[in-house]
Amino acid sequence: xxxxxxxxxxxxxxxxxxxxxxxxxxxxxxxxxxxxxxxxxxxxxxxxxxxxxxxxxxxxxxxxxxxxxxxxxxxxxxxxxxxxxxxxxxxxxxxxxxxxxxxxxxxxxxxxxxxxxxxxxxxxxxxxxxxxxxxxxxxxxxxxxxxxxxxxxxxxxxxxxxxxxxxxxxxxxxxxxxxxxxxxxxxxxxxxxxxxxxxxxxxxxxxxxxxxxxxxxxxxxxxxxxxxxxxxxxxxxxxxxxxxxxxxxxxxxxxxxxxxxxxxxxxxxxxxxxxxxxxxxxxxxxxxxxxxxxxxxxxxxxxxxxxxxxxxxxxxxxxxxxxxxxxxxxxxxxxxxxxxxxxxxxxxxxxxxxxxxxxxxxxxxxxxxxxxxxxxxxxxxxxxxxxxxxxxxxxxxxxxxxxxxxxxxxxxxxxxxxxxxxxxxxxxxxxxxxxxxxxxxxxxxxxxxxxxxxxxxxxxxxxxxxxxxxxxxxxxxxxxxxxxxxxxxxxxxxxxxxxxxxxxxxxxxxxxxxxxxxxxxxxxxxxxxxxxxxxxxxxxxxxxxxxxxxxxxxxxxxxxxxxxxxxxxxxxxxxxxxxxxxxxxx
Amino acid sequence: xxxxxxxxxxxxxxxxxxxxxxxxxxxxxxxxxxxxxxxxxxxxxxxxxxxxxxxxxxxxxxxxxxxxxxxxxxxxxxxxxxxxxxxxxxxxxxxxxxxxxxxxxxxxxxxxxxxxxxxxxxxxxxxxxxxxxxxxxxxxxxxxxxxxxxxxxxxxxxxxxxxxxxxxxxxxxxxxxxxxxxx
Numbered sequence: 001x002x003x004x005x006x007x008x009x010x011x012x013x014x015x016x017x018x019x020x021x022x023x024x025x026x027x028x029x030x031x032x033x034x035x036x037x038x039x040x041x042x043x044x045x046x047x048x049x050x051x052x053x054x055x056x057x058x059x060x061x062x063x064x065x066x067x068x069x070x071x072x073x074x075x076x077x078x079x080x081x082x083x084x085x086x087x088x089x090x091x092x093x094x095x096x097x098x099x100x101x102x103x104x105x106x107x108x109x110x111x112x113x114x115x116x117x118x119x120x121x122x123x124x125x126x127x128x129x130x131x132x133x134x135x136x137x138x139x140x141x142x143x144x145x146x147x148x149x150x151x152x153x154x155x156x157x158x159x160x161x162x163x164x165x166x167x168x169x170x171x172x173x174x175x176x177x178x179x180x181x182x183x184x185x186x187x188x189x190x191x192x193x194x195x196x197x198x199x200x201x202x203x204x205x206x207x208x209x210x211x212x213x214x215x216x217x218x219x220x221x222x223x224x225x226x227x228x229x230x231x232x233x234x235x236x237x238x239x240x241x242x243x244x245x246x247x248x249x250x251x252x253x254x255x256x257x258x259x260x261x262x263x264x265x266x267x268x269x270x271x272x273x274x275x276x277x278x279x280x281x282x283x284x285x286x287x288x289x290x291x292x293x294x295x296x297x298x299x300x301x302x303x304x305x306x307x308x309x310x311x312x313x314x315x316x317x318x319x320x321x322x323x324x325x326x327x328x329x330x331x332x333x334x335x336x337x338x339x340x341x342x343x344x345x346x347x348x349x350x351x352x353x354x355x356x357x358x359x360x361x362x363x364x365x366x367x368x369x370x371x372x373x374x375x376x377x378x379x380x381x382x383x384x385x386x387x388x389x390x391x392x393x394x395x396x397x398x399x400x401x402x403x404x405x406x407x408x409x410x411x412x413x414x415x416x417x418x419x420x421x422x423x424x425x426x427x428x429x430x431x432x433x434x435x436x437x438x439x440x441x442x443x444x445x446x447x448x449x450x451x452x453x454x455x456x457x458x459x460x461x462x463x464x465x466x467x468x469x470x471x472x473x474x475x476x477x478x479x480x481x482x483x484x485x486x487x488x489x490x491x492x493x494x495x496x497x498x499x500x501x502x503x504x505x506x507x508x509x510x511x512x513x514x515x516x517x518x519x520x521x522x523x524x525x526x527x528x529x530x531x532x533x534x535x536x537x538x539x540x541x542x543x544x545x546x547x548x549x550x551x552x553x554x555x556x557x558x559x560x561x562x563x564x565x566x567x568x569x570x571x572x573x574x575x576x577x578x579x580x581x582x583x584x585x586x
Numbered sequence: 587x588x589x590x591x592x593x594x595x596x597x598x599x600x601x602x603x604x605x606x607x608x609x610x611x612x613x614x615x616x617x618x619x620x621x622x623x624x625x626x627x628x629x630x631x632x633x634x635x636x637x638x639x640x641x642x643x644x645x646x647x648x649x650x651x652x653x654x655x656x657x658x659x660x661x662x663x664x665x666x667x668x669x670x671x672x673x674x675x676x677x678x679x680x681x682x683x684x685x686x687x688x689x690x691x692x693x694x695x696x697x698x699x700x701x702x703x704x705x706x707x708x709x710x711x712x713x714x715x716x717x718x719x720x721x722x723x724x725x726x727x728x729x730x731x732x733x734x735x736x737x738x739x740x741x742x743x744x745x746x747x748x749x750x751x752x753x754x755x756x757x758x759x760x761x762x763x764x765x766x767x768x769x
Contacts, residue, residue, distance in 0.1 A: 125602060197605070197609075198605050198606060198609075201601065201605050202598045202602045202605060203598070205601050206596070206598040206601050207598065232605065232608060233608075235609075236608075236609040236610070236612035236613045237612055237613070237615075237616040240613050240616040240617050240620070240714075241620075243710070244620060247699070247710070251700055252700035253699060253703070254630070254700075254703060254706075255620065255624060272624075272631075276623075277620055277623045277624060280623070281616060
């Protein structure tokens with residue numbers, strides 16, 4: 001009896017669609033994974049600029065609370081209202097977490113490079129892939145549209161805690177149509193990411209070229225694959241949560257709204273709902289989301305570092321095992337976001353222990369990076385510098401996580417800027433450094449031109465200094481009891497900390513200005529950068545074996561690469577100190 | 587003695603269906619946990635009689651699933667299968683129509699989405715399931731077309747469609763069990 005077989009790649013990777021013709025098919029509704037990857041990255045670029053501007057406005061108000069910021073506060077044109085501050089905070093968090101940290105390192109780079117790195121000609125389901133991007137785009141447009149509705153965008157935070165998020169416009173500014181659009185946007189985003197995860201998993205499992213065993217997959221591919229599995233589960237839970245939230249808002253149901261709730265002197269007609277239910281559903285997604293944002297960074301750094309240390313990364317199988325362990329453990333820790341929700345103290349311990357355990361694989365990965373750098377003759381480039389920066393900020397943010405994992409300490413710190421500093425380092429800045437490292441490393445392959453290295457190094461240096469000046473003081477003011485989510489600190493015991501806020505505001509503006517170097521380098525290099533050689537970094541993986549940069553429509557010019565070794569073959573003896581993965585063609 | 591039939595090759599479509607099944611299972615697990623939590627503390631949970639047509643719909647969906655399985659095995663043995671797929675699809679449409687009858691019956695009794703948390707979960711679970719069944723019908727339509735046009739290369743698609751469709755039947759049994767047990 002024959003058994004089910006995974007057909008050889010030569011048959012399975014036959015393209016299911018022809019090269020596109022015409023502007024719309026080639027650049028807009030393209031089925032090509034490389035175009036879709038670039039579309040995701042461009043979307044993330046727009047999103048990150050939007051999110052960064054919002055953060056500047058917040059920081060300006062925090063540092064200079066009495067200053068006029070023009071027309072920004074709709075209720076009070078001369079000064080930002082607390083409600084408007086919360087709306088900016090909500091939109092900043094939502095845009096950054098969903099449309100930047102998830103979109104760029106996972107959907108952007110993953111779409112472009114995962115099929116190439118496994119030797120496939122495209123994703124397994126190109127049409128789903130195209131739908132994934134356009135649904136995500138629609139989600140972004142929906143979210144941004146909420147800026148222009150009468151009560152403005154949502155103000156219940158990127159976590160949209162119920163019952164505030166579930167009531168409706170009677171709850172106050174930002175709780176009208178803007179909050180509904182927020183929920184619709186995130187539901188759409190979930191659909192887009194589920195379609196993406198479906199593609200990533202099927203492509204990785206079924207479309208690997210001959211010789212590309214799982215053990216020979218690049219670390220970045222492993223990271224995208226692990227992330228897609230995490231995302232598949234996480235977004236499958238957030239989507240139902242958003243559906244229930246939307247129904248509470250528009251259909252009169254009471255999933256999250258408790259009985260007897262009074263808003264603006266009005267008793268709500270809803271009854272019996274559970275606000276904690278929303279928190280559980282949200283954080284069951286929310287904590288894995290941290291790893292959805294950071295694991296692609298793990299993969300990118302692990303993929304890039306050996307190309308610049310010129311020696312194999314230590315413990316490749318251990319590293320892959322740690323990424324899988326982190327993915328698994330990420331589903332056991334969501335309650336640590338809810339230590340202050342009134343949960344049973346024994347439950348808190350139940351969530352605290354795995355939270356501490358998850359630091360073990362994260363620490364092992366960090367030690368593998370540091371061990372791999374030790375003794376290496378590191379080639380200093382913008383990409384390798386951002387790799388080092390990634391390790392630095394990840395360690396800095398990770399260490400503060402040890403404190404927050406313990407309920408007794410978290411009880412004091414949870415509502416303070418200590419948490420803001422922690423997650424911006426370990427999730428936000430680290431993931432951004434991964435994106436920057438990936439951009440400087442893969443730009444030659446994506447656009448066929450080199451970025452300016454000098455500008456890249458300046459970009460790194462200024463950004464590295466800037467982010468530490470922004471986020472390290474947050475730990476100190478958090479320890480001093482500076483509460484978060486407040487729009488200003490002018491009338492209370494926190495006033496002595498105002499100079500620190502001014503310092504962080506200046507640092508934020510400085511760091512933002514430093515990004516102009518990156519934007520200039522990015523756009524200029526796209527059109528006027530020097531032509532890229534086929535393998536400028538002397539790297540080993542399949543993306544550097546394509547016949548051109550950017551790769552042709554079918555990636556390998558109608559041929560199927562045959563893989564003969566893993567991606568970690570650096571520091572070898574011979575004329576070259578590395579061995580390409582592609583040893584031949586089928 | 588005839589030679590044993592070859593199984594359908596493993597294709598990305600089959601992987602995709604299993605991945606989709608995992609995602610849908612997680613979503614319904616989330617809905618179920620929400621139902622259990624919501625039912626717990628509130629005093630507003632109202633039990634009501636489920637429309638009897640739901641049981642007839644269950645039978646329709648199970649027969650539909652069986653017909654598709656027969657079609658899949660016939661295709662594997664090199665025999666005509668498209669008419670079985672068509673019959674399965676027609677019963678799938680009948681299932682959706684039957685669900686609409688159930689919703690109208692409840693509405694006629696004055697049980698709407700916002701009437702109580704139990705009715706809200708009834709509508710949410712059955713509508714979300716119906717949406718997934720509708721997606722499955724689209725897949726059956728595509729499979730039928732492949733069977734008619736290129737029957738020699740449709741084995742993988744048919745197996746993937748059958749896997750999804752059987753899952754829809756199993757998922758409905760689960761949803762019905764939850765509704766009977768809790769509502």
